[in-house]
Amino acid sequence: MTDISPLDQARILSEALPHMQQYDEETIVIKYGGHAMGDEETAKNFARDIVLLEQTAINPVVVHGGGPQIATMLKRLGIVSEFAAGLRITDAATIEIVEMVLAGSVNKQIVGYINEAGGKAVGLSGKDGNMVKASKTTRTIIDPDSNIEKAIDLGFVGDPEKVDLTLLNQLIGYELIPVLAPLATSKEGQTLNINADTFAGAVAGALKAKRLLLLTDVPGVLDKSKKLIPQLSVKDARKLIADGTISGGMIPKVETCIYALEQGVEGVVIIDGKMQHAVLLELFTNQGTGTLIHK
Ligand SMILES: Nc1ncnc2c1ncn2[C@@H]1O[C@H](COP(=O)(O)OP(=O)(O)O)[C@@H](O)[C@H]1O
Numbered sequence: 592m593t594d595i596s597p598l599d600q601a602r603i604l605s606e607a608l609p610h611m612q613q614y615d616e617e618t619i620v621i622k623y624g625g626h627a628m629g630d631e632e633t634a635k636n637f638a639r640d641i642v643l644l645e646q647t648a649i650n651p652v653v654v655h656g657g658g659p660q661i662a663t664m665l666k667r668l669g670i671v672s673e674f675a676a677g678l679r680i681t682d683a684a685t686i687e688i689v690e691m692v693l694a695g696s697v698n699k700q701i702v703g704y705i706n707e708a709g710g711k712a713v714g715l716s717g718k719d720g721n722m723v724k725a726s727k728t729t730r731t732i733i734d735p736d737s738n739i740e741k742a743i744d745l746g747f748v749g750d751p752e753k754v755d756l757t758l759l760n761q762l763i764g765y766e767l768i769p770v771l772a773p774l775a776t777s778k779e780g781q782t783l784n785i786n787a788d789t790f791a792g793a794v795a796g797a798l799k800a801k802r803l804l805l806l807t808d809v810p811g812v813l814d815k816s817k818k819l820i821p822q823l824s825v826k827d828a829r830k831l832i833a834d835g836t837i838s839g840g841m842i843p844k845v846e847t848c849i850y851a852l853e854q855g856v857e858g859v860v861i862i863d864g865k866m867q868h869a870v871l872l873e874l875f876t877n878q879g880t881g882t883l884i885h886k
């Protein structure tokens with residue numbers, strides 16, 4: 592900001608007014624992916640932007656991932672981890688580490704940065720207050736050898752079934768910023784690992800959030816020639832998943848966007864979280880950056 596004149600600073604603030612009014616008292620769910628976390632400075636800037644949202648009478652709810660951070664810890668401990676259908680196959684040893692990393696180090700680091708920036712963040716997982724109940728995920732894949740569809744056992748991986756908003760509404764009502772790790776409990780009391788995008792979609796849907804922003808490490812959904820697709824309809828998104836243009840971790844992201852739209856979230860966007868002030872650019876300027884998915 593140092594090379595901007597005070598008048599320009601005032602103009603920038605003034606131009607943000609209609610955007611701030613549009614989101615006044617609205618809930619915005621921000622999914623902060625493990626790949627988007629980047630270096631300390633980027634993470635601190637992200638935290639500062641979240642505090643700014645709170646300061647302008649928006650209710651931000653942060654859902655974070657931590658896939659790369661889990662991978663680093665599993666490697667350190669010599670535990671081999673594999674993915675199927677974009678989800679981590681999670682055995683008993685792995686779920687312990689997943690919880691330790693997500694609800695422990697990653698969650699508390701984000702909480703720390705938000706609080707350092709003057710916010711009041713509260714770090715929780717979906718297990719707290721029975722917020723998110725999940726059932727074990729069932730998925731099928733085409734066996735490359737036989738070409739026949741077969742069920743895969745992902746272990747302790749879940750799909751959200753029910754979101755209880757009691758605790759979240761209390762926090763939001765007291766101007767506290769919820770920071771949520773994507774873990775849930777099954778009916779039997781088992782801890783389940785939930786893909787963070789899926790978790791964010793379930794929370795955004797239950798809260799009827801005005802916006803769901805998914806922050807990742809690519810500019811948005813890319814086409815076959817790696818060019819950004821600025822806007823994508825649900826129908827075209829499904830086609831791109833079917834023809835393989837959208838693959839890996841982008842699949843749960845796009846499926847989350849579709850689910851959230853169906854649940855009544857007004858706008859869902861996939862953006863590059865490594866870009867400085869990605870959240871502010873998206874919400875407070877006319878320049879949309881990533882991929883907007885619409886009905
Ligand atoms: N069509 C596509 N457009 C953009 N990214 C894609 C696409 N298909 C697959 N991907 C992959 O999805 C990744 C984002 O998902 P993921 O690694 O799970 O991110 P995060 O940790 O932020 O949730 C990208 O880094 C990219 O490798």
Ligand SMILES: CC(=O)N[C@@H](CCC(=O)OP(=O)(O)O)C(=O)O
Pocket residue numbers: 623624625626655656657658659661677678679689748749773784785786787788840
């Ligand atoms: C079931 C499943 O795959 N869970 C994810 C949870 C973390 C996550 O989704 O993190 P990102 O958003 O950084 O990818 C995992 O274990 O990696």
